[in-house]
Amino acid sequence: MNQTNKGSALIIGGGIAGLCSAYYLLKDGWKVTLLDSGDLRDNCSYGNAGMLVPSHFTPLAAPGIVAQGIKWMFNSKSPFYVRPSLSTHLISWGFKFIKHANAAHVKRTAPSIRDLNLLSSHLYDEMAEGEDFAFELQHKGILMLYKTEKMVEEEIHLAETARSLGLDVETLSKEGVQQLEPNVKLDVLGAVHYRCDGHLYPQALMAQLIAYIRKKGAIIHEHTAVTGFEYDQEKLQAVIAGGQKFNADKFVMTGGAWLPEIAKRAGLRIPLMPGKGYSFMYKPTEHQLVHPSLLLEARVAVTPMNNHIRFGGTMELGALNNSINMNRVQGIVEAIPQYYPDLKVALPEKKDVWFGFRPCSPDGLPYLGYSKRLKNLIIAGGGGMMGLSLGPAYGKVVSELANEQLSSADIAQFSPERFT
Template sequence: MSKRIVIVGGGVIGLCTAYYAAELGHRVTVFDRASEEDRGCSYGNAGMITPSHFVPLAAPGAIRLALKWMWNPESPFYMKPRLDRRLIEWAWRFRQAATAAHVSESAPLLLQLNLAGRGCFEQLTREWGDVFGLTPKGIIMICNTEEGLEHEVATAATGRALGLPVEILDAKQLAAMEPGLSMRAAGGVYFPMDAYLTPDRFMSALIERLRERGVDLAWNTPVTGWNRGEGRIDGVMTSRGAVNADEFVICGGAWTAAIARQLKLRLPMQAGKGYSLTLPRPRKQPAHAMILSEARVAVTPMGSAVRFGGTMEITGEITGTDLSINPARVRGIVNAVSKYLPDFTADDFQEVQPWAGLRPCSPDGLPYIGRFQSFDNLSVAAGHAMMGLSLGPITGKLMSELLSGSAPSIPIERLSPDRYA
């Protein structure tokens, strides 16, 4: 049965949900507070599709590392210590989740979702043509310390045990994979099932397909409130007026906690600000996408350009848009790049305008995907942190199944939005 579906938020998660729902014959409207020209989190990211990222952010050792990094303004992580009730609750829940048991229970699901996500991108490339630059060539984690390499090798062993193909590379083998690039590295780990694409091109192609399918894309239209019925949502209030529908899905990225709170629903979420720098004509083009492991910097070839992305600044639960650029953290990315890849120097980045995006981070490092118990026709898909692009299409597919009344093709109980209710 065709339903009227309202989606709040037109980032990669909202638009992929709209796409797969429209494919199943539903009539979809997407509301976004931003304009179509706005280049939010889903556009300037590093474009990686990441089966390699099966360890959730909340993992043993994460707190120790965060405490070490917090005092260095150029490090990959920052959280301003402050008396903010929601930040304290989030940090406490993160600490609760950062256990070996949580990792071993979540890793198989994250891997399954990421592999299925890669499958969706391959399918979309077959259907749409090569319009977003999908490159299924794997990603290399490059380590410039023995300690860093040991850590990546241990992660690789876990991946192997889960059935993921992984190759450990010494410095010589690494150099052979990147013959055109100088590298300062102790070695690396190659994840051949990873892939990458150009996210801005993916988003444009998606918007074009949505228009062809008659999806109503309402930009510059924030959802400001809800009309509640008996255990249901009747409609949303927007600057266009009230809009009724059969189903409502919150895909508000880092804004999701604030949107859910309008309905007295608790979805702890912090914005994790990150930056990217794109060189349109790099002096060298890497043959692979790579992650500079200890520095947590992603390097992604995108056509003739190359994008460098990194840092995670926990900026709080957002209602507005804080995309201010912290120069020290941008410097941290640039310095890391020339430390691992000496072909690139700070001069290469002189003219580059840094881009900032707000990752939606849940405390346990898992997205919220599913229906709320308290409303029959309200669901959420948000909180994908560093994997929103990678998991965009599979999230959209699972949501479309759920909205059609079918059982999701991957069990998602662990991602329940009621887990902190």
């Protein structure tokens, strides 16, 4: 590795965004320090569905989502919930979300999201070739399974858009999709197979990234929450964390769903809403799945990994709290046999349910780029439902920006201060 004197970089947050930033900065010769408020054994980057999703070119703020979301709010097992609150933060985020939930926004932003995801997928391939990595990266695509005529219509339309964006997508009949999953009976009308997508085992990826950056010289401070900043009109001078002061030449702010409160301490406004989701692992005895899938009507993600199947879902927008709503987990469990009648999955015990907070921006786009005001601060986050997928692209672009190089991706639409 090339430890030239590029300077020092301080990264806030050890989720996929922070770890991938460390990975590329170290490769480019930076001296890296990483701070995290936790112990790096759990955050949103661990229990997610592990899908790499160029297919998700439609941002969360897509047409129809508002009306659907309001309907779902009245069903305790539904996959979507907004915690009613008079919080000005939620109201302001909600107005911005509604403003962007339209076809023109999707059309304008889909190519940049696609490109960032494709870049990231390619970078995952490169990373997986390294001897320090074995995180079950596979490119079998994702099956978007549907059961209703309404969903067939919507998905076929979306698949046409995907094709027009150059993505590798195939529409499959009921028989066609069953052929791809010979071990498990399917009860669906068909599927769209996003062959451009991939999947991996997040726990292995995260552990290997941490080991790699330590090996390459990164200094990691666990249980060191950032509580303040020293800055002038133009630059960050220091980060205050765990009662210490940390100086650096460049600062990288990640922090997942906590990004707004961290940014606020530096005088920046970055709107984000935590979108809580749940997942659990299931050990199949005989019905081994070959492909990951999304059970579209139920909004449930299904991913084979580590000889198990991970089921995940729900989006509870609102507060950062540690409560587990078993009704919503029950909603996930009940959806499974509707698509896979052979899979008899019992409700997991509460202790076996994982939850994490997706960092959801109001326009569904990530935040990636330099702060306009604090010229030595780079921000990476807001990946929402595709934050794992975007990890290496975040890291690569962060390092290119730190090096004052042209970035591999067009990040004009991802400006971190676009709402100020």
